[in-house]
Amino acid sequence: MRKNVTKYKPLSNALKQEYIISEQDLNDQQYSQFSECLGHDETIIWKNYMSHQNYLRKNIVLLLDHGGSLSKRQLHISKSIAKQMLGSLSENDQVALVAVASNWSLPDRDCSDNQLLKPSICMKSAKPSYLLKLNNFIDSLAKGSGE
Numbered sequence: 001m002r003k004n005v006t007k008y009k010p011l012s013n014a015l016k017q018e019y020i021i022s023e024q025d026l027n028d029q030q031y032s033q034f035s036e037c038l039g040h041d042e043t044i045i046w047k048n049y050m051s052h053q054n055y056l057r058k059n060i061v062l063l064l065d066h067g068g069s070l071s072k073r074q075l076h077i078s079k080s081i082a083k084q085m086l087g088s089l090s091e092n093d094q095v096a097l098v099a100v101a102s103n104w105s106l107p108d109r110d111c112s113d114n115q116l117l118k119p120s121i122c123m124k125s126a127k128p129s130y131l132l133k134l135n136n137f138i139d140s141l142a143k144g145s146g147e
């Protein structure tokens with residue numbers, strides 16, 4: 001991979017690297033510091049991994065399903081994952097959130113200057129105040145009635 005990145009230097013910013021650590025991988029490593037750990041916290045591993053990555057600004061759109069076909073547990077998991085993703089963003093990143101049930105909803109009602117226009121999805125900087133607004137919006141989502 002490293003050789004290909006240097007070979008295609010103009011495309012290096014477009015290449016994505018993805019590493020997945022599975023439970024099997026952890027158990028297969030004889031000398032892994034996690035091999036005997038049954039209660040490791042994935043969020044710590046994720047934050048540690050992300051802190052060592054040098055990315056340009058990320059543009060993230062979260063699509064959060066809260067429709068009636070989800071169980072309460074699935075909705076809770078969905079909300080937790082969305083909030084965890086928001087927590088991994090830096091202020092340089094751009095984020096938008098769309099909630100989908102029988103209708104779609106946005107945390108920002110007034111993305112445009114003209115309030116007569118239909119609401120549209122807005123990418124905004126992931127500043128702490130905006131992330132708090134998104135987290136509150138996620139918490140306010142209830143299970144929809146449709147399928």
